[in-house]
Structure formats: structure tokens, C-alpha cells
Amino acid sequence: MESRPRLIVTNSLIFALTALVAVVSVPWYGLAVGFKAASWVWCVIFLFANGMSITGGYHRLWSHRAYDAHWSVRLMYMIFGTMAIQNSILVWASNHRVHHRFVDDVDKDPYASTRGFWFSHIGWMLREYPSGKTDLVNVKDLEKDPIVRFQHRHYVKLVLLTNFGLPILVGWMIGDILGTFILAGVLRLVLSHHFTFFINSLAHMWGSRPYTDENSARDNPVLALFTHGEGYHNFHHIFAHDYRNGIRWYQWDPTKWMVAIFASVGLAKNLKRTPDFQIQRSLLAMQFRRAEARLESLANRPHLPAKVGELRARVTAEYDAFVAMVSEWARVKDQWYAEKKLAIHRRLAEIEHELRMQRKRVRLLQASLASAVA
Secondary structure, eight states: OOOOOOBOHHHHHHHHHHHHHHHHHHHHHHHHTOOOHHHHHHHHHHHHHHHHIIIIIIIIIIITOOSEEOHHHHHHHHHHHHHTTSOOHHHHHHHHHHHHHTTTOTTTOTTOGGGOHHHHHTGGGTBOOGGGOOOGGGGTTGGGOHHHHHHHHTHHHHHHIIIIIHHHHHHHHHTOHHHHIIIIIIIHHHHHHHHHHHHHTGGGTSSBOSSOSSSSOOBOHHHHHHTTTTTBHHHHHHSTTOSOSOOSTTSOOHHHHHHHHHHHTTSEEOOOOOOHHHHHHHHHHHHHHHHHHHHHHHHTOTTOHHHHHHHHHHHHHHHHHHHHHHHHHHHHHHHHHHHOOHHHHHHHHHHHHHHHHHHHHHHHHHHHHHHHHO
């Protein structure tokens, strides 16, 4: 019988003890002494700073190079990202890049959701699984950043300084060291951990897949509320180098807004955005796949042959138009790169608009298919 991988004692103790202290001390101290309102405020402030530093820094800046940031912004990300205790930037980014390269592969994805909720949420960090072995060869580009190198070299010291020093300092300032440490130190850390871990677990199990169904990543607006916009995970897995996750104005993505604000004041630049055409193409491709699946389900119903034939003809016509537009867009794009003419740019915009209109038509087709199935 194959033996289980060796337990990682340090990680296991951190997760178990912080959770135990939070569960016991928060109600005990709240009932016996009572927390100051300022302690709760600082808990929220540190929790927000940790989350935004992981999403804006560890994830979108360093792991995916979705934009460039001023040293002051990178320093802030490093400090509060360290406070979140999710390993150094180098190790975190290395694991995450492997995850994107081998997503859902049970042998290579460090936190593959295909191995179950517990494994992808926290289990992968508790034992020395072969899939979780870190090889920093894929983050050589990040080693050029002196802030990243400094953090990796002094990671343990920085973890202790930020997780003990900052809550105790704030507690001393407001006159409640223990209460503030319990909330802004321990409870904040536990919440920060599991909010981030939900992206590895729930965001690959719960939600919709509007852009691609070739991996398990889901879009989930509920998770986005707790993860600073990271819940739009299906979009992220197909367009990983976009600095946005929620691309619609109404989608909750404070990390995107923060990066845009930094850019507006000169603290960030080279923000990468996926061309609208590529987004529309992915959405339409998924709509066609779902339409085909519904047509297959209707084909076995003997009382609907005429209607099925009519709907299939409409879907086929729309798909042919879609393929033609994609080819036209590629041809015009190549011409635009070569000539940079305004008229060509306008034609690209027209094709993108035509795709958006086609999405509306296909959506109506899907409604017709759904009613036929019903």
C-alpha cells in the first residue's frame, strides 16, 4: 500500500492553531471584556490590505505580469502580502504559474480541484505532495525585482514582524493590545487565508463557465465579493494576463479599480487588456457549443423533427457567419499591423460590433432551443 506524503508540520500548526485561537478567543474576549470598535475597524483594514496585496500584487502583478507598478506600490504589496502568510512572492507565483499551465491535472496542478474540495482548498499545503513541489525556474523574471528578492531572503522575519508587530502597535495606539491582536492579528489571518483558498476550491466548482468549458474554473459574483474580484475565475483562466477579472462595469472587482487608480496617478503602467473581439469570440464559441448540445437533445424527440431542422439551420447559418467574421477580423488585423490606417481600425471596430450583435441573436436562439427542450 502506498504511504501518504509526509505531513508539513509548520503549515499544519499555523492553520490549526490560528483557527482554534480565533474560534475560542473571539467569543471569550467579546463576552468577558468586549472589543473596542477601533479593533474591529483595524481588523477590516488589515484584512482588506492583505486581500488586495494578494490579488493586486502576488497574483495580477507578479504571477501574470498584467501591469507594471511603481516601487512604492510593490513595497506595499510585499508588506501586506507577507502579512497574509501565503508564502513568499517567488514561491506563490511559481505555484500559481504551474497551476495555470496544468490546470485540473491531478499529477501536475499543485491544487487541482479535480482531487476534491479539501485538497484544493487547504489539503495540498498540509502534505508534501509531488504536485506541490516548488521549482523556481519558472519565476526567474521575478528575481530581477529587488523587493521580491528581499522578501524571499527575509520571509520568516517579515512574517513575524507584520503579524505581531503591526497588530500590537495598533493595539497599543488605541489602548487594547490583546483585543486588537485577537481580531486584527488572528481572526484577520484566518479569514484572509480561507477567502483566498476559496479561489482554488469553490471557484473551480461553483458558478458558470461563459468563456470556456475546457477547464473547471467558474465565474461566481458571490465569491468575487469576498476575494476582491477574483471570483470571475472562468474569465481569468482564459485571459490570464488581463489586469481585470470582472470586465463589466457592474462586476465587483476592486482590484481592477485600484490598479486603474494607480495608473491614473502614475503609479502603474502598461495595463494589459484583452481585445474585445477575443472576449466576444470566446463567448460566442461557448454559446454555439451549448446550442449544439441542445440540438442533440432535441434530435431524439420524434414529435419535433421540423422544428429541430429549422433551428439547426439557423444555428448553422449563425455559426458560418461567426467563422467568416473571425477570419475577416484576423485578415484585417494583419493588415492594420502592416499599414496602421484609420479606415482599417474602423473596420475592426465594425467587426467587433457585428460579433456583439450576433451574440444577441444566438442568445435568442438559445432561448428558442430551451423552450423547445422544455
